[in-house]
Amino acid sequence: MGMIILGAFALALCGGGFVGAVSLLIHFLAMRKGHGSWKHYLLISGVVTVAVGVSALAWMFGGPETAGAPTGDDYNRAIFGAALLGGRARIGAARRTAGPVQAQYTGADGSRGRSGLMRRQLVSLGFTALLLAGCSDDSPGPGPELQADAGTSVPDAGVPTTKSAKRGLAFDLATPEDMAAVAPGVSWWYNWSPTPHPGVPSDYETRYGMDFIPMLWNGNFDAARIESILRANPRIQYLLLLNEPNLTDQANMSPQAAAELWPRYEQVARNTGVKLVGPAMNWGTMAGYGDPVVWLDAFYAAYRAANDNRDPHIDYLGFHWYDYGLEYHLDRLTKYGKPFWVTEFANCHSQPDGAQIDSVAKQRVQMTEMVAVCERRQDVFRYAWFTGRWTNDPCFASLLGAAGTLTELGEHYLSLPAGAPEAGSAP
Template identity: 70%
Template structure:
């Protein structure tokens, strides 16, 4: 799941059906018990949200936690309210991610692409095409190290969106998803039952595709919650949606 888990009781409540989480930062919340992996059977994956990180500290952390095999990078670069990074800027940054991976053996998961708000790069394919071109031009035609491509989606049609990205030949992590369709067109998600149906469908899509390696529902707890997407209510208590999420089949 995509959420800054902090409460041991939240972790315990989720542990029967959630195998991993991330919180958009390089380390777990300080309130998470240090033995979380053995206590809850859940893995934390760090994220380098943009270029603001100390590479030496990240390498030290990853070497001290060798069970962490994946590193998420670059959150929604074509959203100006998120990491807000042009393809050319991301191409300049990417070798820093690759250097950390080379020193630690972790796999690179990202960029976490979506439909965005950046002029000329609203379409994730347009952003990725330009990113590949800029990186290859600066690196003797070598393609960037992308071990897994991340994607975020909040509407109908997840399967078709992933199909558009198969051209890059990468397995996927769907690192944020829910259905927040809000247009007043009869298809808006405005009841728990509608979100439950969408969760069931979207999880089935992820589970049925051989190119989806990991996925993470967004979110744990949010208020207000007009689309009924919170997995947690009171501390340590699952919502009805959370109970459904834990019950859905997973491989």
């Protein structure tokens, strides 16, 4: 019976839960068999509590040269040890020389009583020590020698067990090998078209745990075909729209032309129930509309003028950014009252001013900072790094090298921590 109880103590000790209740139960059972007393249990527990408290104060005021602060688990183990010692070591009143308890340890001639008792005490104490040592966490805590300079290097956090629902990739994934490489840390991707590459397995959602998000890059689309695709894939809930309309080498669409196009997007949403994400703005090259805020202001004004002063149906604004200052530029766009999809980002600062991104190490630091902004902000619903594999890669931004192989930067992207547990939930 005693070994069964001790086995239960071991499980409770390693679990570290219900400390007070279990330790009290331990001592109560011990008392039922004549071992120990409440006074002894409370005395030992009190000493343990004082010792832990003194240790905590010493850590608080002793400076970095002292040992690490005691944790809740340390206290849990100490209290359990107190219960075991108070219940099994026969302290005080438990040291009787006669009675039914002593009879269990004494032979007919009385010669084995003291030695039998001592052996059992030593076994109990030894087992207690093993429990306390075996269930302890010996991993070193972070010290000054592990604190890296965030401006020069960023240690990997390890591939997360739960990937961020926000985290995506702007790249035309085309093979099972590349899909498998990014899947542990990427939740979605898009390729600037309405459908995935033909090389992507049809069961990508269940096989890789990734969503594909279609895009209508400009106004050149067949609404009936798009609606058919969306109905055949009911998991698709979002539709990306109008890629960089203020860049002359991208969608290249004036605010007035975009306002005329927008009702066609709205009709697709009414017919299928998808949410509209766009336009995807950047700082552009269109005369008079390089600033995305200037373009959007003119777009809203043109749409309202043509639609009885009604605002366009936009569920999320898209934004792209390739320099320092991502958070500042997102803040500028909050005036429209929409959450964001940051559907392209990296830092491609190339001016020879000392801040240029000319190495993987520098891009890695920028990736860490930009991802942290997107994870932290509640108004960023999704984000996608640009890109997977880039020929000659002027920005040192590729996540993939050889087929199915992550680059150093790719491994880092997958390892970066998610923000709040509710990250990715609908705002």
